[in-house]
Amino acid sequence: MHKWYVIQVFSSQEKKVKQAIDDQKSPSGFGDMIETVLLPTENVSEVKQGEQRIVEKKLWPGYLLVKMTLTDESWGFIKNVPGVLEFLGGEQPTALTDEEVEQILRDLERKKSTVTQKHKFEVGDNVKIIDGVFVNFMGTVTDVFQDKGRLSVLVSIFGRETQVDDLEFIQVEQVSDEINQD
Numbered sequence: 001m002h003k004w005y006v007i008q009v010f011s012s013q014e015k016k017v018k019q020a021i022d023d024q025k026s027p028s029g030f031g032d033m034i035e036t037v038l039l040p041t042e043n044v045s046e047v048k049q050g051e052q053r054i055v056e057k058k059l060w061p062g063y064l065l066v067k068m069t070l071t072d073e074s075w076g077f078i079k080n081v082p083g084v085l086e087f088l089g090g091e092q093p094t095a096l097t098d099e100e101v102e103q104i105l106r107d108l109e110r111k112k113s114t115v116t117q118k119h120k121f122e123v124g125d126n127v128k129i130i131d132g133v134f135v136n137f138m139g140t141v142t143d144v145f146q147d148k149g150r151l152s153v154l155v156s157i158f159g160r161e162t163q164v165d166d167l168e169f170i171q172v173e174q175v176s177d178e179i180n181q182d
Helices: 014-025 072-079 098-112
Strands: 003-009 034-038 041-048 051-058 063-068 084-087 115-117 126-129 138-145 150-157 160-168 172-174
Touching: 014 034, 014 063, 014 072, 034 072, 041 098, 063 072, 072 084, 126 150, 138 160
Parallel strands: 041 115
Antiparallel strands: 003 063, 003 084, 034 063, 041 051, 126 138, 126 172, 138 150, 150 160
8 A cells, every 4th residue: 555755865966866766666576566756845935136036945855755665675765866865764664644644745835836035025014134234133024015125124223213224134134023223
């Protein structure tokens, strides 16, 4: 009976390992035992150099999900694929429960149909400017331009509220809701 297992692979080689398993399973006689190899990903919108791009990001770098019948032979086949480190559970791999698998697959289906924002800034968020002329100033986001990857922040300079416009997302970081201004 096919069950889902998690295998640990070298980070940044997930696609290569998935392709190797898919390519080698049938010629090696494991086509019936290994049903599916899954690399969980999501689409992330990010802005680089003023251009918005949608990039595929791995949800769990260094891990693949494999739906298979576990025998000594199929275990050995997977372990001998270049880039595979081990099964989660080591010598006695533990299959994921049906509830875990259903939750993971539902989550992946939802993430496939949407695009996640890499930077999640909203009006009213408290931020610290970490780059540029106003470095180390704390402030509140007043405008967010997701399509341009920019935002505006209201900071206090010598007791006066001043709007700092055209900051890139990478120039600020979110801080807790309690701004500690000296």
